Every structure is written in C-alpha cells, then in structure tokens.
Amino acid sequence: MGHSCKNNRTFKNHPPYRATAMSRLRIFNENDPVTPEFASFDADFIATELHRIGVTFERWKASQPLAPGASPEEVMAAYREDIDRLVAERGFKSVDVVSIASDHPQREAMRAKFLDEHYHQEDEVRFFVAGSGLFTLHVGQKVYEVECVKDDLIAVPDSTLHWFDMGEEPSFIAIRFFTEADGWVGHFTGEQIARKFPRYEPDKDA
Numbered sequence: 548m549g550h551s552c553k554n555n556r557t558f559k560n561h562p563p564y565r566a567t568a569m570s571r572l573r574i575f576n577e578n579d580p581v582t583p584e585f586a587s588f589d590a591d592f593i594a595t596e597l598h599r600i601g602v603t604f605e606r607w608k609a610s611q612p613l614a615p616g617a618s619p620e621e622v623m624a625a626y627r628e629d630i631d632r633l634v635a636e637r638g639f640k641s642v643d644v645v646s647i648a649s650d651h652p653q654r655e656a657m658r659a660k661f662l663d664e665h666y667h668q669e670d671e672v673r674f675f676v677a678g679s680g681l682f683t684l685h686v687g688q689k690v691y692e693v694e695c696v697k698d699d700l701i702a703v704p705d706s707t708l709h710w711f712d713m714g715e716e717p718s719f720i721a722i723r724f725f726t727e728a729d730g731w732v733g734h735f736t737g738e739q740i741a742r743k744f745p746r747y748e749p750d751k752d753a
C-alpha cells in the first residue's frame with residue numbers, strides 16, 4: 548500500500564507547540580454544557596471511557612526525534628510501526644500529513660468548516676504529531692469532549708455525531724487516515740448543540 552503525501556510543505560515556519568499540553572476527556576450530559584460528569588487527564592482512563600462508545604484512543608511514541616522542519620515523509624517514518632499496524636487493522640487506502648499554523652490566512656474558514664454537529668460515512672482517524680485540537684462527540688445523551696495533543700491517536704467511528712474545533716489560532720500537524728478515495732465529506736445534522744458546548748481555548752485550564 549502506498550502512502551500519499553498531499554502536503555509537501557515542510558513545517559519549519561510553525562510556532563513552537565505547547566510542550567505541557569495533556570490529553571483530556573470531559574463527559575457532559577447533553578443538556579448541561581457547564582458541569583462535566585467526568586473529567587480525566589489520564590490516557591488509560593480516557594481510552595477506557597472512549598472504548599465504551601466505540602472510539603479508539605491511543606498514545607504513540609515516535610521512533611526517532613522529529614526536528615522542526617521535518618518533512619511529511621520524516622513524520623511518517625517516525626511513527627511507521629503504528630501507522631502500518633493501524634492500516635493493516637483497518638484497511639486504510641491512504642495516509643497523509645496536514646499542517647496548520649496559527650497565522651494561516653484561511654484559518655478562520657478552516658476552523659469554521661467542522662464546528663457544527665456532523666458525521667461522516669467513514670471513520671475519522673487523526674494522529675497529532677504536534678499541536679492540539681478539540682474533538683467533541685455526541686453519543687446518546689452524553690457529550691464527550693476530547694482534547695487531543697501531541698502523540699494522541701483518535702478514531703471516531705463512521706456515523707458518530709461530532710464536531711471539531713482547532714481554536715482561533717490553530718496549530719497542529721496531524722496524520723490522517725482514509726478509506727475512501729473521493730474526499731472527506733461532512734454530513735451536517737442542522738442541530739445547534741455544538742454552539743452550547745465549550746469552544747477550544749488551548750491555554751485555558753492548561
């Protein structure tokens with residue numbers, strides 16, 4: 548299987564990523580966006596809670612240090628074993644690397660794209676090489692807010708309602724896994740729920 552690299556830019560112009568950021572899960576009732584029923588920074592707890600709703604959460608380790616400016620090929624080489632394992636398990640057809648910096652001229656539009664509740668007809672699978680982002684999943688009567696940081700892998704199953712916020716100053720490098728060749732389509736539910744829940748403020752509560 549070949550890995551495609553749609554984005555051949557290098558990453559040397561990125562600002563430094565927060566070194567202290569931790570993965571976090573908060574679980575809310577869908578009617579109470581203020582007080583979480585559960586909160587954890589512990590990767591094992593997070594993985595266990597997310598496993599109950601069919602979401603895979605893993606922490607990966609780079610096999611070699613990545614220098615600022617690493618190419619997509621170098622990024623993928625550093626996580627090759629985990630990438631190959633996941634591809635073999637789940638039959639992905641392509642893998643790419645995306646990179647978004649806080650001064651990206653289209654950051655507002657890019658952020659806005661997936662801020663409302665939607666689903667996809669394939670799994671949404673992302674590995675954070677650097678930086679962070681906020682996935683929020685709406686499953687049954689619960690809302691699972693997952694702050695993903697460096698070394699986090701999240702696999703949101705096909706048809707799971709969710710939204711994604713990269714924040715006002717997006718800053719991440721992510722490896723994406725795809726099973727369909729015809730692009731990434733979001734089906735929006737038209738519900739306003741995402742607007743009631745916290746948006747992503749990376750430095751808050753850090």
Ligand SMILES: [Fe+2]
Pocket residue numbers: 661665666667671709710711733
């Ligand atoms: Fe999505």
